Amino acid sequence: MMTATAPAHLLVARSAPRRRYSHDHHLPIGPGTLLPDAIEKSGHRAILQAIRGLQDSAPTVTWQVITSRPNGSAVLETALSTVAGYRVTEHAEAVEQAKEFARTNLNRAWQSPLELARSLAHYEVMGWGGELVRDPEAALDRVDCAGIEKAAEGLVRPIKEVLGRS
Numbered sequence: 001m002m003t004a005t006a007p008a009h010l011l012v013a014r015s016a017p018r019r020r021y022s023h024d025h026h027l028p029i030g031p032g033t034l035l036p037d038a039i040e041k042s043g044h045r046a047i048l049q050a051i052r053g054l055q056d057s058a059p060t061v062t063w064q065v066i067t068s069r070p071n072g073s074a075v076l077e078t079a080l081s082t083v084a085g086y087r088v089t090e091h092a093e094a095v096e097q098a099k100e101f102a103r104t105n106l107n108r109a110w111q112s113p114l115e116l117a118r119s120l121a122h123y124e125v126m127g128w129g130g131e132l133v134r135d136p137e138a139a140l141d142r143v144d145c146a147g148i149e150k151a152a153e154g155l156v157r158p159i160k161e162v163l164g165r166s
Helices: 034-041 073-086 091-111 114-127 135-143 145-162
Strands: 001-007 020-027 046-055 057-065
Touching: 034 073, 046 073, 057 073, 057 145, 073 114, 073 145, 091 114, 091 135, 091 145
Parallel strands: none
Antiparallel strands: 001 057, 020 046, 046 057
16 A cells, blocks of 8 residues: 655655654545546546545645555546646536535535534544634635645645655
């Protein structure tokens, strides 16, 4: 298994995790299947996972490639080239689907007082800000294509570092 980790304030690839609080997110990111489809189309049999967490008190994203063959680098190359060639402005419907997916997830916090408290604490500790949970509509309305592309670039930065392209 190959991993790449990126702290939010200092993006550094790591192969051995330290103290970590994590929240697993299997790709696809949101409602789409961009990366899984690209990996399958390339002929690689692998799972690519993004895991959000805290490492040394800083928010991180760790990518894991799970494959039965030693092709982890090829899978990362496929993911990197797929994201590099993706222009958000050309996929307005996918952006709206992703926003709706995020809106649904953020609104789940309001199902109970306990879940709201957990979500607020989680978002604050992770450095994402509780305003995402308190007012998801306003937070998502502020997201534009440039912000999404910047976030995508931040997500693949640890992959670039592992591949020696930082």
